[in-house]
Amino acid sequence: xxxxxxxxxxxxxxxxxxxxxxxxxxxxxxxxxxxxxxxxxxxxxxxxxxxxxxxxxxxxxxxxxxxxxxxxxxxxxxxxxxxxxxxxxxxxxxxxxxxxxxxxxxxxxxxxxxxxxxxxxxxxxxxxxxxxxxxxxxxxxxxxxxxxxxxxxxxxxxxxxxxxxxxxxxxxxxxxxxxxxxxxxxxxxxxxxxxxxxxxxxxxxxxxxxxxxxxxxxxxxxxxxxxxxxxxxxxxxxxxxxxxxxxxxxxxxxxxxxxxxx
Amino acid sequence: xxxxxxxxxxxxxxxxxxxxxxxxxxxxxxxxxxxxxxxxxxxxxxxxxxxxxxxxxxxxxxxxxxxxxxxxxxxxxxxxxxxxxxxxxxxxxxxxxxxxxxxxxxxxxxxxxxxxxxxxxxxxxxxxxxxxxxxxxxxxxxxxxxxxxxxxxxxxxxxxxxxxxxxxxxxxxxxxxxxxxxxxxxxxxxxxxxxxxxxxxxxxxxxxxxxxxxxxxxxxxxxxxxxxxxxxxxxxxxxxxxxxxxxxxxxxxxxxxxxxxxxxxxxxxxxxxxxxxxxxxxxxxxxxxxxxxxxxxxxxxxxxxxxxxxxxxxxxxxxxxxxxxxxxxxxxxxxxxxxxxxxxxxxxxxxxxxxxxxxxxxxxxxxxxxxxxxxxxxxxxxxxxxxxxxxxxxxxxxxxxxxxxxxxxxxxxxxxxxxxxxxxxxxxxxxx
Numbered sequence: 001x002x003x004x005x006x007x008x009x010x011x012x013x014x015x016x017x018x019x020x021x022x023x024x025x026x027x028x029x030x031x032x033x034x035x036x037x038x039x040x041x042x043x044x045x046x047x048x049x050x051x052x053x054x055x056x057x058x059x060x061x062x063x064x065x066x067x068x069x070x071x072x073x074x075x076x077x078x079x080x081x082x083x084x085x086x087x088x089x090x091x092x093x094x095x096x097x098x099x100x101x102x103x104x105x106x107x108x109x110x111x112x113x114x115x116x117x118x119x120x121x122x123x124x125x126x127x128x129x130x131x132x133x134x135x136x137x138x139x140x141x142x143x144x145x146x147x148x149x150x151x152x153x154x155x156x157x158x159x160x161x162x163x164x165x166x167x168x169x170x171x172x173x174x175x176x177x178x179x180x181x182x183x184x185x186x187x188x189x190x191x192x193x194x195x196x197x198x199x200x201x202x203x204x205x206x207x208x209x210x211x212x213x214x215x216x217x218x219x220x221x222x223x224x225x226x227x228x229x230x231x232x233x234x235x236x237x238x239x240x241x242x243x244x245x246x247x248x249x250x251x252x253x254x255x256x257x258x259x260x261x262x
Numbered sequence: 263x264x265x266x267x268x269x270x271x272x273x274x275x276x277x278x279x280x281x282x283x284x285x286x287x288x289x290x291x292x293x294x295x296x297x298x299x300x301x302x303x304x305x306x307x308x309x310x311x312x313x314x315x316x317x318x319x320x321x322x323x324x325x326x327x328x329x330x331x332x333x334x335x336x337x338x339x340x341x342x343x344x345x346x347x348x349x350x351x352x353x354x355x356x357x358x359x360x361x362x363x364x365x366x367x368x369x370x371x372x373x374x375x376x377x378x379x380x381x382x383x384x385x386x387x388x389x390x391x392x393x394x395x396x397x398x399x400x401x402x403x404x405x406x407x408x409x410x411x412x413x414x415x416x417x418x419x420x421x422x423x424x425x426x427x428x429x430x431x432x433x434x435x436x437x438x439x440x441x442x443x444x445x446x447x448x449x450x451x452x453x454x455x456x457x458x459x460x461x462x463x464x465x466x467x468x469x470x471x472x473x474x475x476x477x478x479x480x481x482x483x484x485x486x487x488x489x490x491x492x493x494x495x496x497x498x499x500x501x502x503x504x505x506x507x508x509x510x511x512x513x514x515x516x517x518x519x520x521x522x523x524x525x526x527x528x529x530x531x532x533x534x535x536x537x538x539x540x541x542x543x544x545x546x547x548x549x550x551x552x553x554x555x556x557x558x559x560x561x562x563x564x565x566x567x568x569x570x571x572x573x574x575x576x577x578x579x580x581x582x583x584x585x586x587x588x589x590x591x592x593x594x595x596x597x598x599x600x601x602x603x604x605x606x607x608x609x610x611x612x613x614x615x616x617x618x619x620x621x622x623x624x625x626x627x628x629x630x631x632x633x634x635x636x637x638x639x640x641x642x643x644x645x646x647x648x649x650x651x652x653x654x655x656x657x658x659x660x661x662x663x664x665x666x667x668x669x670x671x672x673x674x675x676x677x678x679x680x681x682x683x684x685x686x687x688x689x690x691x692x693x694x
Binding site: 003005024028036061064070072181185189194195206 | 509510511512514515516520521523525527528544545574575578579581623626627628629630631632633635649651652653654655656662663666668673674677678679680684685686687688689692693
């Protein structure tokens with residue numbers, strides 16, 4: 001797959017318009033890698049002037065911060081800022097709401113000032129501007145429910161962009177009872193992704209998946225690699241993973257690209 | 263006689279004001295136990311959220327009931343102003359000089375007698391008969407439940423006093439009693455007047471005066487109860503929403519103490535930071551390390567439990583309850599205050615911290631999803647406290663769950679939370 005790396009471009013004296021920050025999940029997690037490739041496919045398809053950091057990328061420090069390790073967070077952040085500022089990065093796009101949130105809100109106090117865009121907003125803007133044309137074919141009339149990620153929704157009030165993408169795909173957007181401001185967490189936030197849950201009566205992802213399945217949607221759309229994992233696990237728990245798919249917005253858009261259709 | 267009653271009233275009013283001012287002084291002192299932080303201010307937020315109750319509408323049934331009590335409180339307070347003036351000057355229904363407007367005020371107050379009464383009775387039923395789930399959690403122990411019932415019963419009793427007062431007054435008005443000139447409009451209590459018409463004027467005057475005194479003394483006692491009660495929200499909601507942070511909910515501010523250390527570590531040539539008077543602790547060990555805003559949050563909490571009922575951890579049976587975090591913070595702040603009072607204003611270590619009230623099991627169950635922050639009708643932020651307490655556990659005590667410790671070392675060594683070498687980071691581009 002053809003992916004421009006920032007250091008290569010810089011060596012040629014080029015400075016791309018946007019940096020695609022892949023993130024740890026997008027780089028290492030098998031499922032999230034597929035989302036990364038889908039998003040890169042869209043960027044390439046539209047000839048966007050972008051690059052990734054590649055091997056120079058590192059953890060934003062967000063999971064450490066949420067778990068109370070502010071030291072480690074700031075060490076990671078300051079190192080990342082050094083790299084990003086050296087390349088004079090102005091705009092960062094991420095497919096992870098956690099990377100998005102910390103870049104946007106927490107990096108400025110440490111000297112990292114960037115325009116930060118989550119891929120849901122980025123794709124929605126491209127569609128609205130007429131640059132990205134999607135066909136509803138594969139989704140026409142299909143029920144899709146959107147799971148609001150905490151760090152995209154409540155944390156940063158991005159509620160409409162993902163919904164507009166789903167509607168642009170001619171899909172039948174069905175809402176869960178707990179949506180938008182009242183959206184229920186998938187259970188992975190606050191560094192829960194990296195530990196076992198505390199003693200309780202139920203796992204949070206089961207509670208949320210139950211609600212998503214209750215909408216009768218054929219696809220649960222997400223915009224976060226951790227939500228993706230949690231809800232996919234949930235559909236497996238209910239043995240619904242054959243009937244109901246958990247998909248990232250980038251994957252839905254790729255399927256909606258006219259050229260891709262078989 | 264009139265003179266004597268005015269003096270007595272002034273004494274009662276003065277004593278009540280004195281004790282109330284002392285309570286406010288105590289609250290102020292306790293809030294200032296916390297760290298001074300730069301606060302955002304927003305009059306618009308206060309008007310919308312506190313005055314306009316915009317976040318109550320999410321739950322329509324309690325919202326309507328609460329609105330009845332809230333508006334009733336405002337309207338009936340006009341009558342309290344009248345009672346205070348009457349009490350001090352020896353006048354009777356002094357605001358009747360407003361003429362037609364007085365009819366509007368008294369009539370509106372009477373309508374609210376019914377609405378407030380209906381709402382408070384419904385609230386009592388919701389808490390004690392229907393047992394609405396969010397009032398039954400573990401932290402709703404004996405005192406919080408009693409506190410809620412005291413508030414509701416007090417409101418019922420105080421309104422009843424006003425009903426008796428108005429009815430007796432009208433009976434006297436109809437008798438043409440010299441001290442009770444015809445005034446006001448009483449669409450509700452007018453129906454009760456026949457019950458009082460059989461009494462002689464002397465008895466009615468005693469009844470009217472007794473109800474009057476009972477009501478105002480009751481109000482003044484209640485006023486002094488409020489700063490010890492969850493009901494304090496009727497005052498604290500205003501400053502607390504006024505000082506709502508403007509940052510995005512996902513923005514958990516950079517810890518400045520840590521920033522000093524990290525800056526120095528990455529660039530040792532930097533001059534050592536000056537002593538800013540910031541506490542030496544990383545994260546929150548006790549109420550002293552919390553911001554004054556968090557402590558104000560704790561006093562503002564009226565234990566409605568909307569936060570806890572929306573908390574994904576609590577919903578799935580975990581020990582965490584954001585409401586308990588706020589109640590524990592307030593309880594700890596009050597105990598610290600009592601220790602100071604007992605030691606001439608000096609803090610003497612009592613061997614306890616906030617961590618004795620809020621357990622690690624609770625702190626580690628949080629998903630930082632902000633549902634509690636969103637749910638709070640008065641913009642309290644339990645998440646801020648939880649995350650800062652985690653900072654203390656991790657940075658001062660190395661007490662994170664084992665899996666998180668592993669995650670930390672992965673980030674440190676591989677630049678990723680998983681044990682995958684950093685050199686593999688770009689492999690995704692080659693896979694299919």
